[in-house]
Amino acid sequence: MFVTDAPRLDRQVCFALYSASRAATAVYRPVLEELGLTYPQYLVMLVLWENEPRGVKDLGHELGLDSGTLSPLLKRLEALGLVERRRSGDDERRVAVHLTPAGKDLSSKAGAIPQRLADAAGLTAGELEQLRGTLAKLTAALHGAV
Amino acid sequence: MFVTDAPRLDRQVCFALYSASRAATAVYRPVLEELGLTYPQYLVMLVLWENEPRGVKDLGHELGLDSGTLSPLLKRLEALGLVERRRSGDDERRVAVHLTPAGKDLSSKAGAIPQRLADAAGLTAGELEQLRGTLAKLTAALHGAV
DNA sequence: CACAATTCAATTGTGCACAACTTACATGTG
DNA sequence: CACATGTAAGTTGTGCACAATTGAATTGTG
Numbered sequence: 001m002f003v004t005d006a007p008r009l010d011r012q013v014c015f016a017l018y019s020a021s022r023a024a025t026a027v028y029r030p031v032l033e034e035l036g037l038t039y040p041q042y043l044v045m046l047v048l049w050e051n052e053p054r055g056v057k058d059l060g061h062e063l064g065l066d067s068g069t070l071s072p073l074l075k076r077l078e079a080l081g082l083v084e085r086r087r088s089g090d091d092e093r094r095v096a097v098h099l100t101p102a103g104k105d106l107s108s109k110a111g112a113i114p115q116r117l118a119d120a121a122g123l124t125a126g127e128l129e130q131l132r133g134t135l136a137k138l139t140a141a142l143h144g145a146v
Numbered sequence: 147m148f149v150t151d152a153p154r155l156d157r158q159v160c161f162a163l164y165s166a167s168r169a170a171t172a173v174y175r176p177v178l179e180e181l182g183l184t185y186p187q188y189l190v191m192l193v194l195w196e197n198e199p200r201g202v203k204d205l206g207h208e209l210g211l212d213s214g215t216l217s218p219l220l221k222r223l224e225a226l227g228l229v230e231r232r233r234s235g236d237d238e239r240r241v242a243v244h245l246t247p248a249g250k251d252l253s254s255k256a257g258a259i260p261q262r263l264a265d266a267a268g269l270t271a272g273e274l275e276q277l278r279g280t281l282a283k284l285t286a287a288l289h290g291a292v
Numbered sequence: 293c294a295c296a297a298t299t300c301a302a303t304t305g306t307g308c309a310c311a312a313c314t315t316a317c318a319t320g321t322g
Numbered sequence: 323c324a325c326a327t328g329t330a331a332g333t334t335g336t337g338c339a340c341a342a343t344t345g346a347a348t349t350g351t352g
Contacts, residue, residue: 008196013274014170014263015189016281019210021167022339023288024160029340040308043161056331064165067331069309076307093317093330117160122287127280128159134269134277135162141268142169168309175310186338202301213301215339222337239300239347 027120031113035106041077042110044070048083049107053096055088082106173266177259181252187223188256190216194229195253199242201234228252 025039032042040063047062048054054062056070063070074097077083082103088094121128171185178188186209193208194200200208202216209216220243223229228249234240267274 008192012192012260013267013278013281014174014185016278016285017163017167017170018185018189020281020285020288021163022210023285024163026340027288028160038307039160039164043164046158057329064168065308066310068311068333071332073308091318091330095331114158120288121159121284122290123280123284131277131280131284132159132162134273134280135159135166138267138269138277139162139166139169142166142173142266144268172310184337203299211338212340214303214341217302219338237300237348241301 024117027117028113031116035109036080037106040065040069040073042113044073044077045082045103045106045110048097048099048103049110053086053098055094055096057094059097077103170263173263174259177262181255182226183252186211186215186219188259190219190223191228191249191252191256194243194245194249195256199232199244201240201242203240205243223249 028039028042032039035042037045043063044059047059056067056074059074060066060070074083074085078085081100084098084100085095086098088096118125118128123131174185174188178185181188183191189209190205193205202213202220205220206212206216220229220231224231227246230244230246231241232244234242264271264274269277
């Protein structure tokens, strides 16, 4: 009777996490399409809007992504005319990712996005805040659990 | 001053969700590697262990995935010898996904996995339960928000 | 019955994630 | 200085996600 020892899908926090994450990016998708961005590209732009230029390694540290993901993504952002990659003068290994004027301009159009998502979430501000806290705690614990 | 109107990355629930989801599958990865499965493949197996055979559409409904994702994934599970796909007799459009004996056997090895994840999560059972509930509510709201 | 509309699965194409590897550059040590 | 060690970014290969399209089978309607 192999069925009984199988864990139930609907009992799993990880599946809930996986589903919620995909549902959230699905809500982002049409909104970000107006900006011509994917969700990971939007995250990179968020980091750069806070502070630029940034190295690829630095971006990777903020987002938890490696160069295998970021290199082609940044190449696409560069093709869109939103960023520029320049080899650093004092350390030729480093690539500094700069915002172009168009990249900076996009920031203002992106301002309303989080509110649109919050509206779609169907949770109160308090619930959202608590959720964010729990998720942050969970992520930290999971990273430590390797 | 484009910086001021940019939403802060660390304030975003969606990023917390995205990070937590990736961190969770990262913890699953080495555990599932012992079974030769990826996380989405494991999810498909979970559904089949509950009840089989299932059509591709049916699996997609349980997991929120479409045939574009499932068709190649199922082909890989079939190559691993865990499932078998058979065109249904009474409706030639449908493909019934059956477990092989090896696929059924794998269920017992998978039994201990959720506990190993729970241990890594660093949250109490109560917190996990509440998190799962909030995520389910969030996912449902986001799906309705299209 | 004919045929339009629908349904199921597969395919194609794009863009992540991530492991493993490569290349170029920098730095520390003898 | 020579050379081992380390580091930054890029490349390659695999496997999801997902949009859009295709092809085959079924169902609905006149």
